[in-house]
Amino acid sequence: MTTEAFNTAEEVRRLLDEGRISEEALQAITGITPEALRSFVSEDANGLTAEPQALSGDQGARLSVLAAQLTVGMRIDDDQRLTSIYESLTVECRLSRSSIAALTGIAIEDLERVLSDPQAVSFEKRYELAIKGAYLINAVNLARGN
Structure with missing residues (x-):
């Protein structure tokens, strides 16, 4: 059994790119500003950046849960x-x-x-x-x- 790490920025980027959710919907659902969302999804694939973190710990956790539910969670029977x-x-x-x-x-x-x-x-x-x-x-x- 292999386990892969869940990359929230990558999954949110994919949801946006595939048109499965809009930036406006993400903002309305999470309360995270469009600028912070854009900054978060544009970060290096490893999450490494010289800039301060785009999201607070709470915002990152909420966005991670949402992204997991909209991707992995949607596959549940x-x-x-x-x-x-x-x-x-x-x-x-x-x-x-x-x-x-x-x-x-x-x-x-x-x-x-x-x-x-x-x-x-x-x-x-x-x-x-x-x-x-x-x-x-x-x-x-x-x-x-x-």
């Missing part, structure tokens, strides 16, 4: 992503399955079924679970200040 939403809500947020069912209006049986075998749930029900789970994750992230 949809059923795996769906179960991960609900696993995050139960493990990280400590919401019980019954609380999630009550908050989303989803039958607990459907929630249990999708967590054990997403393919055993109809496409329509998986769609409902995905939409409601994404909404709940967004609510949690807003409350966390993410």
